[in-house]
Amino acid sequence: MHSKTILIVDDEPRTRLGLQKNLNAWANGNYHVLTASNGEEAIGIMTNQRVHILITDIQMPEITGLELLQIAKEQDIHPVIIVISAYSEFKYAQEALRLGVINYLLKPISKKALIEAVEDAVQTVEKQERAGMIEKVVDKKLVTADTQNSTNPEAIREAIEYINQNLKNELSQKEVADHVHLNPSYLSVLFKEHVKFTFSEYVTRRRIQRAKELLISTNLPIYDIAEESGYKTPKYFIKIFKELEGMTPSAYRKNNNERAF
Structure with missing residues (x-):
């Protein structure tokens, strides 16, 4: 710092x-x-x-x-x-x-x-x-999903909470469905209907948001950030990050670290 x-x-x-x-x-x-x-x-x-x-x-x-x-x-x-x-x-x-x-x-x-x-x-x-960091990190589509979460069925609220608490781990739709006692196919339909994302889209956006928080607020190497965000390899993490943010994690860190110090 x-x-x-x-x-x-x-x-x-x-x-x-x-x-x-x-x-x-x-x-x-x-x-x-x-x-x-x-x-x-x-x-x-x-x-x-x-x-x-x-x-x-x-x-x-x-x-x-x-x-x-x-x-x-x-x-x-x-x-x-x-x-x-x-x-x-x-x-x-x-x-x-x-x-x-x-x-x-x-x-x-x-x-x-x-x-x-x-x-x-x-x-x-x-x-x-802090306000500037939140603004840069936040995924507006996730904010919309979060705002509507209180009106979601209990099973969807529990599924979202479980995902958010286990981002670092390998997360399958079946695992989350088992946790909320639903059939995986039914969870998929319910999730898309209420959250407006597919299960995998939501998990990806949450992981990338977590990565952005770590890129701005820590000096952790990209390898560790990939792991903390639930990606087994830095190469795949960088690919997904670039697809969503339009730049590599390193470029994102450089651009945003210039803002504050």
Whole structure:
């Protein structure tokens, strides 16, 4: 897991370096704490790398803090934002909130207030990343099936629960039918009618969703992910994954890992 980046933007060297010193002591190496002396420099940094938390002064020459936030928004750059200012006028706070600021700190900033604001921002970053991961992993057709599951016959609900709990194992229709005390042919008809997938389609989609979760959230090698998702050989796993997702598991991992760190 790569460390995250905090960017401090302030035209006053003393304030800028004081904030950086306090945050470096707090971060203990877990965060990169960068600084910029003006809005233009800040945009340059945010264009070239992911900034997770932006701490910016409002009153700066040339590009103000609020203008910086507007430019970032227009360029589709969305860090979690903390604004600092020596000015307490409500109009600034109001505009800052409109631009997505989560905290508004007045100078002089106490170390306690700074750390509390940054810890809140870290929690916000983590929530956003979890939401982003869920969105990327989720199979919308499975979500639809899950939404309707509560109205399914009990045998189908039990079958789905059994499948979900045994994805790693070899799953046959007969095994699941035996578990829910149904004839395999009848289970097949019932499953298609209520879940809108064939038995094998549902199992495949569930396994690939499990694989996507592991690809994004772990560093496990493809071989292990194939096994954890119920595939005996990586070659067959890669083939099925590519059919469903349009890319190999390795490409999927690379594309999605670039998003967050």
